Amino acid sequence: MKLTTKMRYGTRALVDLALHQDQQPVPSGEIAERQQMPVKYLESILVLLRNAGFVRTTRGAMGGYSLAHDPADISLAELFDVLEGPDALVACTDGPDCDRYDGCVTREVWARMYAASREVLEETTLADLVSRAREKQHASGNMYHI
Amino acid sequence: MKLTTKMRYGTRALVDLALHQDQQPVPSGEIAERQQMPVKYLESILVLLRNAGFVRTTRGAMGGYSLAHDPADISLAELFDVLEGPDALVACTDGPDCDRYDGCVTREVWARMYAASREVLEETTLADLVSRAREKQHASGNMYHI
DNA sequence: ATAATCCCCACTATACACATAGGAATAGGA
C-alpha cells in the first residue's frame, strides 16, 4: 500500500510551481532539478495535471508550466483523484464491481480506511503546503529546496 | 495507492479460519476454495502469518491451519504491519531515510494520512469481522461464503 | 504403504517507475 510516485511527484511539482508563479512560466527542467526527480517522468505527470486543469502550459522558447488556479482553491483530495484514480486503495470501495460484493465483510473496513485518508487530504490545500514551505525556507535560508 | 493482495487475502484467510476454528485444522485448499483465491499464493501468505505468530500449522494428513490467538485479540493493524510492512504508504514516514527530510513539506501530510488509516485498523479486530460475517451468513442463508 | 497435507524453490505474467528518441510549436535574433 504505497502512495504512487505520480501523487508524490505531482504534489511537489505543484508546490514548486506555486512558489514561482510570480515569474515566467516554469520549464519542466527547472522543476525536475529543484525537486530532484526524473525530467521525462515529471513531464508525463504534468500532462495529466494539464488535462485535469491544474496547470497551464506555454509551448516554445521561454515557455513552461504555471498554475491554473489559486493554491488555496486546490485541495490535495482533488489531486489524489486525478493521480491515484477513483479506484484507489481497493477496486470495490464504492460500487458492486466485485462478484463477492454482497457477502464481503472486509470492504467496509477498507472503505473506512479510504474515507479517513481522504478526509486528511480534503482539509489540506496546496496553499497550506506552500506556506509551510516558505516557513522552512526562511528558517534554513535555502531558497529553492522544499 | 492500492492495498496489496497479501493484506486482502491474508485478512480474509484469517476470518475464514476464525469461522472454522471449532473443527479440525483447516487445509489451505478449503480456504482457497471458499475464499476464491489461488491456493499456492495463499500458502505463501500463510507462511508469513505463521512466522508472525498469527496461525499454527499441523503438517501431514488431516493437517492444516488454525488460529493461534483469540480473534478479539487480533487487530487489523498488527496484520497490516506484517503484510504491508513498516514502510507502508511512503518510505520516509517515520524516519530520516530520505536525503530531503529536513526541507520536506509533504511528509507531514502523508504521515497524517497514514495515522488516520492506521487508527481505523487499530480499532477493528478480527472478531468484529467474524461477527459481521456471521450476521451476513444468517441473513443470506449462505453457510460458507463470507 | 498410501494418501493427504504442509513446505520450499524456481518460473512466468503483469503493472509501475523510469529512460530514450524524436517530433511539433513557439520566441527571438539575423
Place this chain on the structure above:
DNA sequence: TCCTATTCCTATGTGTATAGTGGGGATTAT
C-alpha cells in the same frame, strides 16, 4: 522573413516489484 534554440508533447523501450503458477520433497494419519 527565415533560422535556430528552446520547450512542450508523444511514443516506445527497459528495469523492478508484485502477483500468480508449477513441481516436487517432507511429514503424518490411516
